[in-house]
Amino acid sequence: MRGIEVGFRAFNTIANTITVNYRSILNYFINRSTNASAESFNAKIKAFRSQFRGVRNIEFFLYRLTKLFA
Missing domain, CATH: 1.20.5 (Single alpha-helices involved in coiled-coils or other helix-helix interfaces)
Structure with missing residues (x-):
């Protein structure tokens, strides 16, 4: 049972x-x-973040992110 x-x-x-x-x-x-496009974008952000081994300056990180992917 x-x-x-x-x-x-x-x-x-x-x-x-x-x-x-x-x-x-x-x-x-x-x-x-x-939601494949959102998942793809998240993967790109993770790859970008891992390239720099962490982010210390959030403002600069967001600036670079918008320049690369916007």
Whole structure:
């Protein structure tokens, strides 16, 4: 009986995830839009940040970021 309970818990987790995110899921099928561009931009920021091993001057970092990616 324990294996069945585990299966139901996994199903409940998936059902809850779909319930919470159903608008985003449906938006993909309606408009074919994703957040891939935002994820790509975040990856570029992380790569830029790692290139300098941390940021000490936030103002200069944001300035450089806008010059490179804006």
